[in-house]
Amino acid sequence: MIYVQLLESMSLIALSAYVYNQIHLSKSLIKEDLKFTDKLILIVFFGVLGIIGNYTAVNVGTKNINHNIEFHDAIANTRPIAAIIAGYIGGPVVGVVVGLVAGVNRYFLGGFTALACAIATVAEGLIGSITRKISIDDDYNLKKVFTGAIIAEMVQMIVILIFSRPFYEAVNLVKLIALPMILINSFGTMIFINIIKNAKKQYRINELEKEAATAKFVALSAQIEPHFLFNALNTIASLCRTNPLKSRELIIDLSNYFRQTLIRKQDFTSLKNEIEFIKSYFSIEKARFGSRLTLIIDIPENFMEVKIPVFVLQPIIENAIKHGILPKVDGGIIILNACISKNNKDEMLFYIEDTGVGMDAIKLENILKDSSKGIGLKNVNQRLKLLYGENYGIDIKSLLGKGTKISFNIPVKGGILNEL
Numbered sequence: 150m151i152y153v154q155l156l157e158s159m160s161l162i163a164l165s166a167y168v169y170n171q172i173h174l175s176k177s178l179i180k181e182d183l184k185f186t187d188k189l190i191l192i193v194f195f196g197v198l199g200i201i202g203n204y205t206a207v208n209v210g211t212k213n214i215n216h217n218i219e220f221h222d223a224i225a226n227t228r229p230i231a232a233i234i235a236g237y238i239g240g241p242v243v244g245v246v247v248g249l250v251a252g253v254n255r256y257f258l259g260g261f262t263a264l265a266c267a268i269a270t271v272a273e274g275l276i277g278s279i280t281r282k283i284s285i286d287d288d289y290n291l292k293k294v295f296t297g298a299i300i301a302e303m304v305q306m307i308v309i310l311i312f313s314r315p316f317y318e319a320v321n322l323v324k325l326i327a328l329p330m331i332l333i334n335s336f337g338t339m340i341f342i343n344i345i346k347n348a349k350k351q352y353r354i355n356e357l358e359k360e361a362a363t364a365k366f367v368a369l370s371a372q373i374e375p376h377f378l379f380n381a382l383n384t385i386a387s388l389c390r391t392n393p394l395k396s397r398e399l400i401i402d403l404s405n406y407f408r409q410t411l412i413r414k415q416d417f418t419s420l421k422n423e424i425e426f427i428k429s430y431f432s433i434e435k436a437r438f439g440s441r442l443t444l445i446i447d448i449p450e451n452f453m454e455v456k457i458p459v460f461v462l463q464p465i466i467e468n469a470i471k472h473g474i475l476p477k478v479d480g481g482i483i484i485l486n487a488c489i490s491k492n493n494k495d496e497m498l499f500y501i502e503d504t505g506v507g508m509d510a511i512k513l514e515n516i517l518k519d520s521s522k523g524i525g526l527k528n529v530n531q532r533l534k535l536l537y538g539e540n541y542g543i544d545i546k547s548l549l550g551k552g553t554k555i556s557f558n559i560p561v562k563g564g565i566l567n568e569l
Contacts, residue, residue, distance in 0.1 A: 245275055
């Protein structure tokens with residue numbers, strides 16, 4: 150009977166998970182970096198959920214252990230789920246605080262297990278955060294969540310045996326509730342996390358579609374804006390008399406550049422297409438600024454069929470020209486390189502290095518927060534994270550007066566790199 154009653158209580162957990170995702174508790178709560186207000190909302194939500202777990206508990210005292218035990222002296226409940234999940238999502242501070250909130254409430258309900266349950270709830274919040282830290286590279290690994298919840302519930306049983314008196318009643322209670330609580334609460338924790346995992350995945354897909362659409366639209370509008378077209382045509386016109394052959398080449402480059410922009414319907418393209426796109430763009434800029442600009446592309450030919458996201462390399466090259474090389478009086482060099490990552494043979498490492506003006510520490514710290522530079526670095530960084538996860542994105546190193554190096558990894562499916 151206790152299994153059925155605990156399952157009924159766990160249905161509230163599933164409902165809470167649904168509500169959690171519908172209101173998102175603000176969409177920021179499914180990202181990796183939680184602000185103070187995000188953590189506060191988590192504490193309130195899971196604190197209330199833990200308290201509800203106390204009041205929807207299964208009373209096992211009066212009928213199963215000792216007739217002198219009063220209501221709430223011994224209860225089996227789903228309170229631990231709230232603490233474990235809070236710790237897993239919000240970290241140790243959130244887990245411990247939620248454990249305190251739900252645990253203190255349980256303590257004041259009274260009973261010979263009151264102190265033990267309060268202590269155990271705090272410990273379970275901490276165990277939830279440890280579980281997340283262990284599985285950080287797996288992004289909501291359900292097996293580890295389930296295992297962590299089992300460990301947390303076993304710790305609760307041990308704490309009950311240590312702190313609850315009389316001891317024989319604690320032993321009888323643990324015999325009665327241990328297996329159902331370990332199983333039901335562990336499954337409940339896993340179900341809640343799985344619901345959040347699926348919502349997070351859908352959120353990433355939606356954001357990726359939005360970012361990709363924005364990238365393409367802004368890229369297109371930026372690339373055909375009047376001053377860009379005016380500058381390109383001006384350069385071509387000036388070469389018509391002095392160097393007709395060069396002007397013809399630039400017309401072809403400009404045509405290829407716009408054609409590549411217009412025909413890109415998919416989210417991925419071959420590295421070969423992206424390189425051709427970059428060369429067309431650079432030829433136009435090179436014609437305008439001459440020897441001040443130099444681009445070196447050092448990528449093995451056998452990498453050219455690898456699929457990469459569209460509009461990830463060209464915006465970085467454009468950023469290097471506009472904000473790195475051109476502000477420097479004598480110009481500089483940009484190097485585009487790709488190789489197999491030393492840390493992971495199934496990933497390609499790209500880096501774009503320039504010998505431009507570089508950045509100071511303050512500007513470097515805020516560069517990815519700046520949305521004033523069109524699609525630029527911020528958009529590329531966001532799209533890489535949305536496509537491949539929070540562990541990906543661009544890494545920027547820069548020295549003022551020396552230049553900037555931007556690098557990022559891209560996973561390649563199917564072991565293609567091992568065949569190259």
